[in-house]
Amino acid sequence: MTTITLARGDITEQSVDAIVNAANSSLLGGGGVDGAIHRRGGPAILEDCRKLRASHYGKGLPVGQAVATTAGRLDARWVIHTVGPRFTQEQDRSELLASCYRESLRVADELGARTVAFPAVSAGIYGWPMEDAARIAVETVRATRTAVEEVRFVLFGDRAYDAFARQVQ
Ligand code: AR6
Numbered sequence: 001m002t003t004i005t006l007a008r009g010d011i012t013e014q015s016v017d018a019i020v021n022a023a024n025s026s027l028l029g030g031g032g033v034d035g036a037i038h039r040r041g042g043p044a045i046l047e048d049c050r051k052l053r054a055s056h057y058g059k060g061l062p063v064g065q066a067v068a069t070t071a072g073r074l075d076a077r078w079v080i081h082t083v084g085p086r087f088t089q090e091q092d093r094s095e096l097l098a099s100c101y102r103e104s105l106r107v108a109d110e111l112g113a114r115t116v117a118f119p120a121v122s123a124g125i126y127g128w129p130m131e132d133a134a135r136i137a138v139e140t141v142r143a144t145r146t147a148v149e150e151v152r153f154v155l156f157g158d159r160a161y162d163a164f165a166r167q168v169q
Helices: 032-041 043-054 094-111 130-143 158-168
Strands: 003-008 018-023 066-070 078-083 115-118 150-155
Touching (some): 003 130, 003 158, 018 032, 032 043, 078 094, 150 158
């Protein structure tokens, strides 16, 4: 049974087995959560990402997929990088966003991670409306069979926290 918990604040300050990064396909860093994770986790994470680009992910990590690296200096064993879809009115990309959560949990299971922290994937720079991002995140985690014991959504700001709290209630 997976317990969903909510926390406010910076995901890079969490102590968990795995921290999920809202990355982009290049895996080579960016702003938002991605920037914060690389800054605080240090260069070992980027080094692992570069190795992934040089081997399995020559063209980058496709949207909706997930892959693990070291967590460097973060208080976690792994960072699981996933690439959320950019929000657009023209196309329903909800299934790709759901896939980020499913695939991250699948990778977590492969690693043996029992506690996993997620940000609100796609709900920042990628423009996904927060209410809908929270619904997809919570519904997908609830519907996914996993050995992960705690999924902790770590939300930046009241708006994000309140949106997730409404879904978890
Ligand atoms: N801890 C927790 N949540 C955070 C943090 C943090 N330190 N920083 C931001 N958030 P975003 P995306 C919130 O933009 O939308 C990067 O450049 C933020 O307020 O990080 O998937 C990547 O390289 C928002 O609610 O991710 C990609 O190019 C949520 O985390 C692109 O951004 C996600 O915002 C990915 O965009």
